[in-house]
Amino acid sequence: MARVCNKLNREFFNVPSYDLANLLLGKILIRKLDNGTVLKGRIVETECYPGGEDKASTTYGNRRTPANEPLYMQPGTAYVYMTYGMYHCFNISSSEPGGGVLLRAVEPLDGIGTMQELRLKKFKQRNKVLKEHELCNGPSKLCLSMGVTKDNCNKLDLCENTNLWIETDPDFAKDSKTVKTTRIGIDRAGPVWANKPFRFYIFGNGSISKQGVEM
């Protein structure tokens, strides 16, 4: 039986975070839930966090703690952390120690009904029906919709794990226009780092979290 395997390998992730953030655009994030349901979404928005000098990175100054350990592990390791006590963000470690890429938005492809369910479970408006592009258009929204939490996904190796991985999409137009702009929600890092063009998204896609000024 001929089986095409588009799963990304270690080599793909073994590049600096800036490059990895660009390479991940258009790729397919696949998540298999415990009950066997498979969810898929196209990555349409990323941000890079190189660490080291970058004050916005959790690994600023090569700070190393038990929580950010995955960013120092091999490239392609999932780093899921909690923020504001109730939301998760999903990152993938890159080649430089302490560097990684934050996934800010995906475009739902498969398992949309399940995503609706997972996403609304947490809030009051349970009967509300979200449009597809509203399901995963934010770093914490995509974690909710895809059932990604610190407990079940942190430190997973995306090259080896069978419940969470990324594939290339042969049908994705390679010539899609991408936009380079500034990161979001990191004003505390100061104007120098907050204004770096470290956010990337697919131009014209309806599932991005926020429009930015093209740079």
Add this chain to the structure above:
DNA sequence: GTGAAGATTTACT
């Protein structure tokens, strides 16, 4: 052990 801050999102005025 105690305190302060946070890579966000929803809900309400």
Add this chain to the structure above:
DNA sequence: GTAAATCTTCACC
């Protein structure tokens, strides 16, 4: 537009 929700992680005592 502004405020509230909510709790882990880290820094320091």
